[in-house]
Amino acid sequence: MNFFKKLFNIPVTEDKEIQKQEVDLSLDDLFVHNFVEKGGKFLYCLKENEVVENLKNILRENNWKQITLLDNHLASFFDREDAVIDKNFHIDVPVFLNCEHLIADTGDILFSSKQLKSTKISEMPQNFIVYATTSQLVKDRRQGLTGINIHHKGDLPTNISSVKNYNLNKSDDNFLNYGNSNSKNLYLLLLEDL
Numbered sequence: 001m002n003f004f005k006k007l008f009n010i011p012v013t014e015d016k017e018i019q020k021q022e023v024d025l026s027l028d029d030l031f032v033h034n035f036v037e038k039g040g041k042f043l044y045c046l047k048e049n050e051v052v053e054n055l056k057n058i059l060r061e062n063n064w065k066q067i068t069l070l071d072n073h074l075a076s077f078f079d080r081e082d083a084v085i086d087k088n089f090h091i092d093v094p095v096f097l098n099c100e101h102l103i104a105d106t107g108d109i110l111f112s113s114k115q116l117k118s119t120k121i122s123e124m125p126q127n128f129i130v131y132a133t134t135s136q137l138v139k140d141r142r143q144g145l146t147g148i149n150i151h152h153k154g155d156l157p158t159n160i161s162s163v164k165n166y167n168l169n170k171s172d173d174n175f176l177n178y179g180n181s182n183s184k185n186l187y188l189l190l191l192e193d194l
Helices: 002-007 014-020 027-037 048-062 072-077 141-151
Strands: 041-045 066-069 084-086 095-098 101-103 108-111 127-133 161-163 185-191
Touching (some): 027 041, 048 072, 048 127, 048 185, 072 095, 101 141
Parallel strands (some): 041 185, 066 084
16 A cells, blocks of 8 residues: 555655654653553652642542551651551551652563562552652662662662562463562652652
């Protein structure tokens, strides 16, 4: 068909040309697009009080009365009447934690032993609430690993892994992941800090 168009000098329609053009998204737009495509729930916050309010709304919406909290710095986002805070994992209790980096080109969230301790993601509760800042956005996994190297110089974390799927019902066809599902029902509270 294209041969005849060239032979008879028939112009290609603009619609096809527009579809072929690549769109360059900013780092944060690319991450959000990929994250939401995978089923993640995203809440953008301009101030810390918005993080607190959105966290309360998530707890209320899901009727969660208890939450696992591993980082004491994140306790400042809670009022004691919002939820009972626990320091140990329970499979049916959601976990609230921070992360190492947000990977823009895949929409993944990168964690290490600094957040997960020695627990594998597949062994953690199904419900995650992640607190991150816009300064944690990186282009790809390579930049994320470089960032971990720089940030934790001299005390490199172990157990580096990522949540790649935010839909609990989606199956992973990759045979390397058989029996090791890291699908999570995930909320991301992203605070603007740049």
